[in-house]
Amino acid sequence: MSLATLDPALIVLPGDDLPALPTPSKPRGTVKLGPGITHLPAPSSVIPTRAGEAIVDEKKCAVWIESNNKRYVPQVNDSIIGVVLRSTADSFFLSIPGSSNLQSVVLPHLAFENATKKTKPNFVAGTVVYCRVSLANKFMDTEVECFNAETGKADGFGELKNGMLFPVSLGLARRLLGDGKKLRLLKGRQATGKKIPMSNGLEAIEELGQRLSFEIAVGRNGRVWVNSADTKTTLLIGKTIQDCEFLTGQEQKELVRERVKSLQ
Amino acid sequence: MPKEPEPSNIEKTFILNALKEGIRTDGRAFNDFRDISITFGEDYGMADVRLGKTRVIARCSATITTPYPDRQFDGIFQISTELSPLASPFFESGRQNEREVLLSRLIEKSLRRSQAIDTESLCIIAGQKCWSVRVDVNFLDFDGGLVDAACIATVAALQHFRRPDLTVRGELVTVHSLRERVPVPLSILHTPFCVTFAFYEGGEVILVDPDLMEEQLMEGSMTVTINKFGELCQISKAGGEPIEAVKLLMCARIALEKTKSINEVISKALAENAEYRRRRDNLLAEASAANPRDMKPDVI
Numbered sequence: 001m002s003l004a005t006l007d008p009a010l011i012v013l014p015g016d017d018l019p020a021l022p023t024p025s026k027p028r029g030t031v032k033l034g035p036g037i038t039h040l041p042a043p044s045s046v047i048p049t050r051a052g053e054a055i056v057d058e059k060k061c062a063v064w065i066e067s068n069n070k071r072y073v074p075q076v077n078d079s080i081i082g083v084v085l086r087s088t089a090d091s092f093f094l095s096i097p098g099s100s101n102l103q104s105v106v107l108p109h110l111a112f113e114n115a116t117k118k119t120k121p122n123f124v125a126g127t128v129v130y131c132r133v134s135l136a137n138k139f140m141d142t143e144v145e146c147f148n149a150e151t152g153k154a155d156g157f158g159e160l161k162n163g164m165l166f167p168v169s170l171g172l173a174r175r176l177l178g179d180g181k182k183l184r185l186l187k188g189r190q191a192t193g194k195k196i197p198m199s200n201g202l203e204a205i206e207e208l209g210q211r212l213s214f215e216i217a218v219g220r221n222g223r224v225w226v227n228s229a230d231t232k233t234t235l236l237i238g239k240t241i242q243d244c245e246f247l248t249g250q251e252q253k254e255l256v257r258e259r260v261k262s263l264q
Numbered sequence: 265m266p267k268e269p270e271p272s273n274i275e276k277t278f279i280l281n282a283l284k285e286g287i288r289t290d291g292r293a294f295n296d297f298r299d300i301s302i303t304f305g306e307d308y309g310m311a312d313v314r315l316g317k318t319r320v321i322a323r324c325s326a327t328i329t330t331p332y333p334d335r336q337f338d339g340i341f342q343i344s345t346e347l348s349p350l351a352s353p354f355f356e357s358g359r360q361n362e363r364e365v366l367l368s369r370l371i372e373k374s375l376r377r378s379q380a381i382d383t384e385s386l387c388i389i390a391g392q393k394c395w396s397v398r399v400d401v402n403f404l405d406f407d408g409g410l411v412d413a414a415c416i417a418t419v420a421a422l423q424h425f426r427r428p429d430l431t432v433r434g435e436l437v438t439v440h441s442l443r444e445r446v447p448v449p450l451s452i453l454h455t456p457f458c459v460t461f462a463f464y465e466g467g468e469v470i471l472v473d474p475d476l477m478e479e480q481l482m483e484g485s486m487t488v489t490i491n492k493f494g495e496l497c498q499i500s501k502a503g504g505e506p507i508e509a510v511k512l513l514m515c516a517r518i519a520l521e522k523t524k525s526i527n528e529v530i531s532k533a534l535a536e537n538a539e540y541r542r543r544r545d546n547l548l549a550e551a552s553a554a555n556p557r558d559m560k561p562d563v564i
Binding site for chain 1: 269270271272273274275276277278279281282285287289291353
């Protein structure tokens with residue numbers, strides 16, 4: 001499906017005019033400016049700094065530009081997949097595949113579920129961990145942790161054993177995590193005249209999940225970890241997810257069916 | 265500048281286990297090259313080669329200079345390769361590292377020292393004027409296989425290149441513009457191609473054209489340069505696990521096969537491009553003496 005079939009006003013280039021900003025529901029509420037949008041103080045205006053699809057979310061009172069890129073910049077609360085580089089007295093140093101700052105991501109030894117000074121994880125260099133960014137600041141080292149800060153539970157974070165990592169684009173990684181799923185469905189329905197077979201971003205995984213058994217973890221840094229009983233299945237799942245990036249929901253389902261059939 | 269990160273432990277074990285089962289992670293057979301796609305620029309002598317995700321652009325150009333005093337009957341042929349951060353954030357510009365030195369020397373050995381171009385044909389007036397042909401190779405994306413891709417790009421650029429025609433009268437040289445006379449192709453003696461092999465399991469598993477991850481995990485590698493007539497131009501095996509002589513012969517045979525198919529890909533791309541050019545500017549028909557009066561140039 002080409003972008004032209006969407007409402008053309010939604011695609012913006014840097015410096016273009018944005019669609020009308022959402023109006024906050026409360027009298028002194030704020031409008032949130034997301035990635036790709038900047039505020040110029042004088043005269044007060046809001047312009048896009050990236051090319052992509054301008055998304056206006058009335059409910060969250062937010063505007064952002066949805067675009068695709070390859071290099072990851074850490075943001076707080078992102079779930080990412082990192083690789084241990086080395087261990088020091090009180091923390092691990094991680095490299096984040098897909099990001100350009102390689103030496104400066106810190107995972108403290110105590111940032112695990114039930115970790116104390118006596119019981120701390122012992123990861124060798126090259127271990128893959130699924131973690132959450134807890135501190136992302138331009139001037140300080142990025143920090144990550146392997147537990148949910150609210151409950152103190154692991155919640156699936158921690159070491160990823162066996163399986164394989166597959167690189168995907170950052171846009172696909174976000175879709176796989178279900179970002180903007182509702183918005184995309186809504187837009188598919190709203191599109192005037194024709195019925196647009198929008199993908200909600202998850203058809204491939206859902207279809208694969210019905211047919212095969214596997215474990216999966218998606219990092220916002222553009223890596224998908226897949227583990228299953230045998231090499232062929234793991235490869236098939238990873239490859240299918242990569243290939244589904246530009247397909248509609250229906251095409252994704254068909255591709256999965258075809259691939260799974262060829263496996264058996 | 266940070267060093268390129270090693271593959272993580274799970275990637276390492278997964279890839280190596282898959283190889284033991286006879287599977288490559290990108291679904292190729294052990295003896296398969298990645299897909300090669302070649303496009304040429306609007307001008308003569310620019311080739312854009314993609315080998316899987318690796319992408320290389322080679323630009324061939326020619327100027328008239330004075331030949332080296334010790335090689336008065338020869339023209340000059342140079343190849344310059346540069347790894348810039350454009351291809352990967354782990355390449356530094358300006359400073360040569362080991363990979364870059366190895367790469368440029370290999371390309372040099374494969375193409376210049378094997379006399380792929382007849383340098384004598386580049387001489388215009390002995391000792392005074394000659395062509396200096398230069399190929400600039402730029403890497404735009406990096407997923408392993410730099411040598412193979414650079415070699416394909418260079419050969420394609422050389423084959424695509426046309427230099428302006430000359431008339432030499434005594435010591436007077438006239439350079440004809442491309443419009444005035446049909447430009448002349450370089451005199452290429454043979455077209456060698458590099459084929460890289462990666463060894464695993466002590467030489468038991470041999471892969472053709474390893475990608476970046478496979479390159480990082482291999483125990484040893486070997487680059488064979490061979491032309492389609494089966495003439496071996498060079499073999500480079502810089503370190504790594506030793507391999508048996510029989511395996512080496514086998515690799516050379518595979519390389520010959522691959523070279524033939526690469527040659528076909530380039531010829532096809534060249535033919536398509538020639539057809540496109542013929543339609544675009546109809547130079548050949550205009551320059552032809554048997555140009556029929558009623559012929560109208562093709563309209564694109």
